[in-house]
Amino acid sequence: MDKPVLLIVEDDDALCTQYRFALHEEYSVRFAKNRVQAMKQVVASKPAVITVDLGLPPHTDTAEEGLELLRELLAADALAKVIVITGSNDRANALKALRLGAFDYLLKPVDLDQLRVVLQRATYLAELDAELRWNQGGETPATWFEDILGATPKMREVFDTLTQVAKTDATVLLQGESGTGKELAARAIHARSGRSRGPFVAINCGAIPETLLESELFGSERGAYTGAHMQRKGKLELAHGGTLLLDEIGEMSLGLQVKLLRFLQERRLERVGGRTPITVDTRVIAATNKDLKTEIGAARFREDVYYRISVVVVTMPPLRERSEDIVLLANSFLRRSCEQQRRKLRFSLSAIEAITRHRWPGNIRELENAVERAVIMARGRFIEPKDLAIEAVPESTGLSLRDARNRTERQVLVEALSRCQGNISHAARELGVSRPAIHDLLAKHNVVAGQFRATVRAPQSAGNDAGADGEESDRAREMQP
Ligand SMILES: Nc1ncnc2c1ncn2[C@@H]1O[C@H](COP(=O)(O)OP(=O)(O)OP(=O)(O)O)[C@@H](O)[C@H]1O
Ligand SMILES: [Mg+2]
Structure with a gap:
């Protein structure tokens, strides 16, 4: 059988010689010194595996060029096996590369035995992919848009719209059934926008009790209600300079919709209990799996809010x-x-x-x-x-609204208790509920207030990542016949 083709993208000649010497018996090794040469080699020799030195010319001291090449390689073939190589002090970019879809990373100086193992793993998977493509009678050109994978014309249309709206500050409404990637789309818009260095903040309007949602969104001033000892910023303010995702906006109460409308019109907000308006620069993206037009018809959603948030509507296809x-x-x-x-x-x-x-x-x-x-x-x-396990599965949409609510309720409770160090009266005041109500919540969620008192923390559970990995793979092996 032919040797698999390995493309090494590296500008250092001495290193290239070293790699060729170490790997030429197992691989047919090709080299490229920069991004343009690399893309040419990909077309010419269809490598099974590619290694990319992130510090490529002309920006040898940053990972910019290497990461750009990685993006291009994955855009051309979403299943490309790319191993990035980076300086030992540059783990951050290595992780970024993994997030973009790199197969693995190695830190310099490269340990050749380690490189061999990673290459073997990557080649094996590349061969499986190739076989599978062959079985399916041809390649499907796959495309990524940030973390969204899709090759159908419908998805290409979605990608085009997302690209366009990312360039603007327009309010976007993402609609689609549960699990169609609305949150991913919101993150992609943020990542492609001029705000990508700013924060991305998400809030699930359906999962937060109405009384808390207002202060979660707008923040609260000290003394806004009994026990509000501190000023707290709301999500709209925390997303300043970035993007706020209002998830499940169809669940927002009519009263709160009015307050949101005011913000969308004036770009100013007042914290709960506050008097001075604060101007914030936050881009709003809303998401819903309900048909808001129907909600408007049923007087559960305000038409004026709908027109404000639906400047651009993107529908994620099922x-x-x-x-x-x-x-x-x-x-x-x-x-x-x-x-x-x-x-x-x-x-x-x-x-x-x-x-x-x-x-x-x-x-x-x-x-x-x-x-x-x-x-x-x-x-x-x-x-x-x-x-x-998909044979006889009844139509289920995963997490129900009630589950989501319960999960958030528990989280809000736990966070309040830890801020108040287990003091039930304080927590009750902070959450704006009575003491008996807190006791009910504690019982419902099986939470013990005492565990939040300021005492010495219990040590983290034993074992480190490497150990856990080892266990995983042992377990996996045991399950093989
Ligand atoms: N096109 C895609 N490519 C890869 N992964 C995807 C894609 N679309 C969705 N996913 C994954 O599917 C899961 C659900 O996506 P997401 O949370 O964005 O959906 P959603 O529309 O917000 O769902 P819900 O209405 O239930 O909140 C996530 O784990 C996401 O990473
Ligand atoms: Mg979602």
Whole structure:
């Protein structure tokens, strides 16, 4: 069999010689010294694996050029196996590269044995991908838009719209069923906008009790209500210079909608209990899985607010209308889970069939969960339909609103208790509820106030990351037949 092609993007000749010497027996090694040469080599020699030195000319002292090349490589082929190599003091950029989709990273000086292992792993997966593409009778050109994967015309349209709106400060309404990627889209707009260095803040309007939502959004002044000892900034203010995602905006009460409208018109807000308006520069993105027009008809949503937030409307299509994306997404989740679980798996043909037949009412989130589960459940080298547990699944949309509310309620309670160091009266005042109500909440969520008193913290559970990884892979091995 032909040796797999390895492309090394490195501008240091001495290092290139060293790599060639170490790797030429196993790989057909090609070199490129800069971004342009690298992209040419990709077309000419279709490498299975690519290593990229992040410090490429003309910016050898920053990772800019290397990261740009990584983006280009992944845009050309979302499944490209790119290993980045970076200075030992530059872990931050290494992690950034991983987030962009790099396969792995190595710190300089590169340990050649370590490099061999990573290359072997990457080549193995590249071969699986190639086989799978071949089985499917051709390549699907995959595209990433930030963290959003999609190749269907519908998704390309979405990407185009997101690109356009990212350039502006317009308020955007993201609509779509649960699990279609609305939050990802909001993050992508932020990341592509001039505000990307500013904060991205999200608030789930459906999960926060109405009484708390107002101060969560607008903040509160000291003395706004009994027990408000401190001034607290709201999310609108915390997102200053950045973007605020108002998730599940359809759940917001009519009263609060009026206050939001005022902010959207004037870009000024008053904290609860405050008198002086504060001007903040926050871009608002709203998301909903409800049809707001219907909500307006039922007098549950204000038309004037709708017109303010729907300057641009982006609809995230449900997964069942993106059939070509299903396998693409499934493979991408498979690759990620396999890396996390340290397993080598692929879908059997009947699994691929089951995946394409299923209607995915919970959309991409459901697919992601099914694949993660399958990677844990699968025995042997193939994932079978039963591992995916999608055969007889009733239409479920994942997390219900009640679950989300309960989760947030518990979180708000725990946060208040830790701020008040377990003092129930203080926490009650801070949350604006009575002491008996707090006791009910403690019982409901099985929380013990005493554990928040200022005493010595219990040590973190034993073990470090490496240890935990080791356990994972042992467990994974045990599950192999
Ligand atoms: N196109 C995509 N490519 C890769 N991952 C995706 C894509 N769309 C969604 N996901 C993943 O699916 C999950 C659900 O996405 P997200 O939370 O953005 O959906 P949502 O529309 O906000 O859902 P909900 O209405 O339930 O809040 C996330 O884990 C996200 O990373
Ligand atoms: Mg969401």
